[in-house]
Amino acid sequence: MSRIGTVTVTDLDPLRPFDPETIGPYHLLGRLGSGGMGEVYLGRDHRARLAAVKVVHDATPVIPSSEPGSPGR
Numbered sequence: 001m002s003r004i005g006t007v008t009v010t011d012l013d014p015l016r017p018f019d020p021e022t023i024g025p026y027h028l029l030g031r032l033g034s035g036g037m038g039e040v041y042l043g044r045d046h047r048a049r050l051a052a053v054k055v056v057h058d059a060t061p062v063i064p065s066s067e068p069g070s071p072g073r
Contacts, residue, residue: 012042026053 012030015021019041021028026043033040038056045051 009042015041020055023053023055026051028053 009030009032012032014030015028016031019028019031019039023041023043025045026041027045028041028043030042031039032042032052036057038054041053041055043051043053
């Protein structure tokens with residue numbers, strides 16, 4: 001295996017209080033970005049390898065009810 005290059009991260013936002021500190025084998029170092037599908041974090045594994053870790057938002061659909069008090073369809 002060979003190393004191709006070096007990564008420089010300049011726009012790393014700090015983790016927010018409700019962000020996870022770890023996901024799977026990755027310790028999260030900060031937030032790279034967010035969008036309509038989820039959040040992207042910079043993570044480091046136990047071998048000091050960096051990776052972008054994406055967490056997809058919950059996609060549970062919400063179906064509004066037509067009558068107040070009814071559970072929906």
